[in-house]
Amino acid sequence: MxxxxxxxxxxxxxxxxxxxxxxxxxxxxxxxxxxxxxxxxxxxxxxxxxxxxxxxxxxxxxxxxxxxxxxxxxxxxxxxxxxxxxxxxxxxxxxxxxxxxxxxxxxxxxxxxxxxxxxxxxxxxxxxxxxxxxxxxxxxxxxxxxxxxxxxxxxxxxxxxxxxxxxxxxxxxxxxxxxxxxxxxxxxxxxxxxxxxxxxxxxxxxxxxxxxxxxxxxxxxxxxxxxxxxxxxxxxxxxxxxxxxxxxxxxxxxxxxxxxxxxxxxxxxxxxxxxxxxxFGLTNGANDKGTYEPIVTSYDYDAPLDEAGHPTAKYWAFREVIGRYTELSAEVPAGFSPAPVLGSPFTGEVDLLDAVEASGSRVGVGHLPTMDEMGQFHGLAVFRTHIDLDEDAELSFADVRDRALVLVDGEVAGALDRARKVFSAAIPAGSHEVTLLVEDQGRVDYGPRLGEPKGLIGPAVVRFDSGETTEISDWSYLPVPADPLPLLESTSAPDHSASDHPARDGRPVLRRGSLDVAGPADLFLDTAGWGAGVVWFNGLCLGRFWDVGPQRTLYVPSPLVRTGANDVVVLDLHPRAGARIATLAEPILDSPIAG
Missing domain, CATH: 3.20.20.80 (Glycosidases)
Structure with missing residues (x-):
């Protein structure tokens, strides 16, 4: 023994x-x-x-x-x-x-x-x-x-x-x-x-x-x-x-x-x-030491083996040092080989909110619930209310966790953002349906904010120039399904070619395409030209992308890659015209930071 x-x-x-x-x-x-x-x-x-x-x-x-x-x-x-x-x-x-x-x-x-x-x-x-x-x-x-x-x-x-x-x-x-x-x-x-x-x-x-x-x-x-x-x-x-x-x-x-x-x-x-x-998935954490900072999808960490398992300069420098304290094998690992460079168009697109609405029934709640209260602990959710205003006002929340698109009568009107401490949005005078598409960007992983709930944190109030406020307590709630395929395949949700409806006036979309690969190989999926959202490759959620940087490529491990057609689904909260599916020969984890 x-x-x-x-x-x-x-x-x-x-x-x-x-x-x-x-x-x-x-x-x-x-x-x-x-x-x-x-x-x-x-x-x-x-x-x-x-x-x-x-x-x-x-x-x-x-x-x-x-x-x-x-x-x-x-x-x-x-x-x-x-x-x-x-x-x-x-x-x-x-x-x-x-x-x-x-x-x-x-x-x-x-x-x-x-x-x-x-x-x-x-x-x-x-x-x-x-x-x-x-x-x-x-x-x-x-x-x-x-x-x-x-x-x-x-x-x-x-x-x-x-x-x-x-x-x-x-x-x-x-x-x-x-x-x-x-x-x-x-x-x-x-x-x-x-x-x-x-x-x-x-x-x-x-x-x-x-x-x-x-x-x-x-x-x-x-x-x-x-x-x-x-x-x-x-x-x-x-x-x-x-x-x-x-x-x-x-x-x-x-x-x-x-x-x-x-x-x-x-x-x-x-x-x-x-x-x-x-x-992978929506498993990244976040830090909050006064400012909320969600962590990217890659956990490359600048480690001796990179995200895809290739030896880096640090591997060889460490190996030389470690060899002074133990006997090394004569075998050495192979170096990096460029990944296949591929491309294809998106072939289908649906409006995300229309598809979510068709996927289930909204639950009416007599107060502003958190996502956790509704039994949803990851992903995105749709909050909706109706507001009647005699004058322009602001809809504000105590907190947003962590980001929310604001749509007034179906039109994108702005975004709430925890990291930038933006917790209110302008609402014009009139009778309006107000929708908030809320994204959990990762739960805090260190410090006193462990265990806090996600979603919109109340009270939700309409604030007028006079300083008068009115609380909004009548809400409905609908989760965005974690599996996007039923949304794409729903017969009740309109499906159009991406070229027919480029960017849909800024409304979030689900896009789908196919990437042909000669054989299983590591891939680096290029997110250039995309806005912010989530990617699935052959049904597995690769994680988040966001054009604010620094991560531009998403790693696709070779075990996920099939010979022939590979299914790519992209949920894009900020879609742009001309977006397509592409892979690069090597990863880009240090793209320019958006201003």
Missing amino acids: TTFSVGEHDFLLDGSPHQILSGALHYFRIQPEQWADRIHKARLLGLNTIETYVAWNAHEPVEGQWSWADGLDLAAFLKAVADEGMHAIVRPAPYICAEWDNGGLPAWLFGDGAAGVRRDEPVFMAAVERYLRRVYEVIEPLQIDHGGPVILVQIENEYGAYGSDPEYLRKLVGITRAAGITVPLTTVDQPEDDMLSAGSLPELLHTGSFGSRSPERLATLRRHQPTGPLMCMEYWNGWFDDWGTPHHTTNAAASAADLDLLLGSGASVNLYMLCGGTN
Whole structure:
């Protein structure tokens, strides 16, 4: 039986000192057919371990409806790690941050406001225990002392940056140990005194998260942990991107030099990220430290392996450093090859709001509901009311989460925007039907706004120049279906050629076309000429696009691509004439930022 433990100065593998050389791969951000490729390239980099989070809301998007399918088979992922002869670190949290929607916490948990957030509160803890027990049923038989790859399990995640509830942490430890987890348990926090003090327990191994000044950060960690191995559980070798801000990169040589200092001190490391992957679907998170900043679809992270799994300059710089501390394989991964360059027109288009209206019945509500209140936790929804005005006025809301097109009598009249703090729209005098198409752009994944509801936040009031206000409480609600195909195929919704009705006077549209491909290959779908919205490729939601930049291309993994015709559906909130389907030879993640 192989053993793994925490010694006085080192990790001990079968009693001998062991330096963990790990890289982060999130199984839920990479297609299962590509797991083995990314794991193999990790070993060729010189790594001996793979780390992953577990995203609770991916596995249980609806309360009680659990899934290990559709790319969420954690056991299969861990077995793929073992097949490569590597170890695994699992971080089930329940909170993961990871720039992932709601930090991995399911939105349904907070729908009625009864559950606490990341603290010892009965409703929250009961749900957390059910979640962790499911995850530990997978991890327990795959621990190293059972012949599996798992050597460490993490409790919570950067908790010292959020709260200070030691009883909460103790209960998480109790649940973990009661589920048969016997490997060492860790916590992680940024190497700041208050965070390290609040985010762990004496019996847990403290690790750090940082991306520079490693000797200084490790010294801080050592002050809080006089014995035991030192480890950077998140060595930030890159960074994520937000819509409307420049693409982030870090200098490969500088990162490698700092990594050399870290490894030279004898510390262990987990590269965050090794390969970031993609926020497929509507899974990206957001940050809000005074300004709401939704995260882009690509989670490339400027990592050693890019979003499509190709080695970057950082991979080779890191490999040279890691080779000073371990023996490297003579095999090296292949470099980047240009992707097919293809193009085709859109062949059909429907008005989105007409199609949504034909898809279901609006629900009347005597107050302004949130999307969460209506049982919808992702995507877009239509809010509608009728307003009679004797004079021009403004319709305003306490908040909008996160963006809303405003249509007055079917005509686009403006947009509400949380990031730009625009919460009102002008409504002219008269009797009007007012429609708001609201888009959830990603739930906040870090800080005190975890768990907040999406949609329009009331009160909704009509405000006149005199300062007088009138609350609008009579609303109807209709969700935009997550699957666009029924909308496109609805016989009651008008279907026209895109060229016949270019851009439809700015009203949102669903467009459809076909892309012929000679054979399965990675593709980079070009969104130039599109406005903002969502793309589906052969039925799988690739994620969001937005012409504010910096991301211009969407990654289409080769397992999704068929030989011959491939179906492309685009929901465009700001359609333009002349838009078409095209792919590029390489990705563009740093296009100009819109002013």
